[in-house]
């Protein structure tokens with residue numbers, strides 16, 4: 001069983017349409033849609049925005065639906081010179097840019113308890129995703145995706161995140177889904193199509209391009225499910 005999480009309806013609806021024998025179970029206000037896509041057992045959910053919703057959703061997929069792997073799909077703000085709107089960022093690792101225990105001796109972004117800054121994605125999943133994105137002919141980059149409970153739209157925020165973590169894209173769920181998977185030993189990967197440049201134009205670009213970007217990420221997930 002593969003779990004697929006998106007924060008917003010537009011990031012998951014295109015997948016829900018493809019589910020055969022679908023059934024819905026609601027837990028903690030989140031609808032979990034089970035069934036098959038391309039013969040693969042899946043559970044899909046729109047978790048809501050931010051790290052808490054994302055962690056609740058991931059933990060529920062792991063405990064209630066016993067997922068073998070978790071894919072996060074959706075949109076992100078661009079932090080890389082190699083990417084632009086509608087390019088794709090594939091996470092090799094995730095960080096939480098708003099995690100700050102530096103006053104008590106930790107590194108920036110270090111997760112107390114597991115003492116990691118970067119949580120690595122599953123290498124096999126990353127290589128399947130990369131293979132699918134390449135085959136689509138879309139511009140893409142593999143690297144660190146940074147997560148925090150902030151919509152990034154200022155140069156100083158971008159500088160902070162790229163300076164500390166060399167991240168290629170910013171979003172609001174991947175890091176907490178990654179942490180949840182890590183502590184439960186579940187393989188995961190994050191796929192994000194760029195909806196905005198995480199700068200002053202982001203508040204206008206995000207609503208203008210989010211639908212199209214979300215659809216690109218969904219196409220990749222469909223190909224990954226075929227190959228998995």
Ligand code: ADE
Pocket residue numbers: 075076077078150151152153170171172195196197198199202206
């Ligand atoms: N998701 C899409 N664009 C984003 C941004 N600029 N900051 C955080 N999350 C995003």
